Amino acid sequence: MVVLIRCSRLSLVAIVAVSLWISTAQAQKWNRLAAFPEASEELYGIGSGGKLYVFGGLAPGWKPKGLVYEYDPGRDRWTKKRNMPLLSHHVALAEIQGKIYVIGGFTLPGSGPAAWQPIDNVWEYDPAIDSWKALAPLPTKRGSANAVVVDGKLYVLGGAGLHPGSKETAVSPAGPHRALGTNEAYDPATNKWETRSPMPTARNHAAAGNVGNKIYVIGGRLGSAFITRASNTDIVEVYDPASDQWGALLAPMPTARSASSWGLFKGKIYVAGGEQRTSEYQRTFRAVEAYDPVTNRWTILPSMEFPRHGMAGDVIDGKFYLVSGDAASGSAPSTRIDTDVHEVLDIEGK
DSSP, X not given: OHHHHHHHHHHHHHHHHHHHHHHHHHHOOEEEOSOOSSOOEEEEEEEETTEEEEEEEEETTTEEEEEEEEEETTTTEEEEOOOOSSOOBSOEEEEETTEEEEEOOEEOOSSSSOOBEEOOOEEEEXXXXXXXXXXXXXXXXXXXXXXXXXXXXEEEEOOEEOOTTOSOSSBOTTSXXXXXXXXXXXXXXXXXXXXXXXXXXXXXXXEEEEETTEEEEEOOEESOSSTTTOEEOOOEEEEETTTTEEOXXXXXXXXXXXXXXXXXXXXXXXXXXXXXXXXXXXXXXOOEEEEETTTTEEEEEOOOXXXXXXXXXXXXXXXXXXXXXXXXXXXXXGGOOBOOOEEEEETTXX
């Protein structure tokens, strides 16, 4: 009889747990917020001080817009800020003590055909006073890299750039260039860079985040910087800055994709949207997935309402914001679909 009572209690606990999970899952839904004022692809977002900051934008002909906007979740309002000092795209973003670091990227060449010219520029943006300051340049010129902060240092991983010794000055879909595994660390206290252990899988357009002082790099693009010539990967790799070592391969991403948006919340990395190419199609994603490094497992979340890539995104106070982007993958100018859609997912379903 005692055993039966214990089983009943366990069953009751299980039922309550499942009920709570179902309740949270049902409460998790995407909602629309204030539209982005200047719809664009290739926007990059990061949270700071409870607000979302959006940088970048790319016009037809690969012309960088250099936009900077601040979004206030409390007022559901956008405020335009000073443009980026160097008009560039596919920059990496990071935040340290209220300052936002804008790293690398591509510019439009001053002459010749349109292309992506890798740069080494590093900027510190201060949202409090809307000002920019140039910092020590990135040792390796590259764009579409990831920037992750661990213990006050900034690690820039991967990206795309030129072959060593190449006579090329910019990258284009048919031109010679490569995905990079480069790993370089910046110390804001000294304004100096150092070279660290390279990433095992060279890639660009990946997602990345710091959980437990280790860096997780997720998915991304192999070979080329351009989806029309590249293949996506589902590989997840982990880097320990303390030992400067890379670990074993982790549970693969459920949906291999690149050019997604991501954010961190309570030890999990949330990845949304992106694009993919195969021999049969090119497409954008609605998929939203969360990776838990502790369990090495993925969770599927409610899909975005609008599939797109090249959008700005981050998690602020448990809410995943996704802003603007392009609904057409690798499109020609005549089929490009920039959207002003701004969606938010309450991760905890409150």
